Amino acid sequence: MLTRLLIVLLAILNVGVALWWLAPRAEPVAVVPPAEPGVASLEVLPSPAPGKVGPAAPVVAGTEVSASAALIATPAPAAAAEAKPAAQPPAATAAVEAKPEPAKPAENKPAEIRPPAVVQCASLGPYATQAQAQAAMSALGTDAARPRLREVPGKAASSYRVLIAPAASREEAQATAKRIVEAGFSDYFIVSQGEEANAVALGQYRNREGAERRLASLTAAGFPAKLAASGTEIAPSWWVDTATAGAATPASLKQRAAAAQQQSLDCARLR
Structure with missing residues (x-):
């Protein structure tokens, strides 16, 4: 009995729900709150037919328009799509205007050309x-x-002679020659004429080295001998x-x- 009663109740409930869904419903009415004094009320304009755009409806100051109506009524201008550069602050503009001009490079003047010194x-x-x-x-x-x-x-001379300067007389020259022989020297003779008359000649040599050796030995023995070149010597x-x-x-x-x-x-x- 209890089971049958529950089945009957469920059937009644299903029929009631079906009738509620099938019953006609009234459109919900939007409740508009009362407007404040001095504020215009909201007015919703009808949407135009699809594919047809009508003239833009005037917008009353102080009223709000739905998003779809605003997009249809007010097309975006082409100029608004372009980005406008931000205005430069006055301080930056002043800084640009106050920027000094770059210094001009100094002109390269040609170096003064001096004539080279004459080399001698x-x-x-x-x-x-x-x-x-x-x-x-x-x-x-x-x-x-x-x-x-x-x-x-x-330049060497043609020959070199070793001699003792002319004496005042022939006898004095012979006395000098005798002392030379006694000292162990030979190869001498007494000049009898010319500018060198009464001089005692002690040898003639083809090179200067031999004459200088003879002169050194006579000088060491105490005789005032000298060297004379025959010809031009430089x-x-x-x-x-x-x-x-x-x-x-x-x-x-x-x-x-x-x-x-x-x-x-x-x-x-x-x-």
């Missing part, structure tokens, strides 16, 4: 020894360019070859080097 070359000398020439070259300092020492070989000498530097001239270099002579020199020989 000269030989300074002669000096009897290499040491004297070296000291003269050091005295030139920076006024000399590419200085160098140069030796000039001497002793070896030293020269300083150099070029001028700066404002120096060959004449000024000659004075500084205490040279007796100054000879012109081809500068190509100093390279």
Whole structure:
């Protein structure tokens, strides 16, 4: 019995629900709250038919319009789609205007061209020894360019004689010759005529070295002998070859080097 009663109740409930869904319903009415004094009420405009856009409806100031109506009534202008650059603040504009102009590069002026100094070359000398020439070259300092020492070989005489100066008379010359023999020397004779008359000759040599050895032995024995060259003899000498530097001239270099002579020199020989 209880089971049948529950089945009947469930059937009644299903029929009631079905009748409720099938019953016609009234449209819900929106409840509009009362407007405040001084505020316009909301007015909803009817939507136009699909595919047809009507003229834009005027919008009353102070009223609100639905989103669909606003999109249909007010098309977005093309200019609004483009992004407008933000206005630059006044401070930034002032900073741009106050930016100083870049400094102009200094104009490169052409360097003053001076004519090159005239280089002259000269030989300074002669000096009897290499040491004297070296000291003269050091005295030139920076006024000399590419200085160098140069030796000039001497010229030997045709022969060399060793003799004792002429005596006042023939007898005095013979007495001197006797003392020379007693000292152990030989090879002598007495000059009888000419500028060297009454001189005692003690030998004639083809080279200077042999004559100097004979002279040294006689001098050591106490005889006043001397060396005489036959023909022209030129002793070896030293020269300083150099070029001028700066404002120096060959004449000024000659004075500084205490040279007796100054000879012109081809500068190509100093390279």
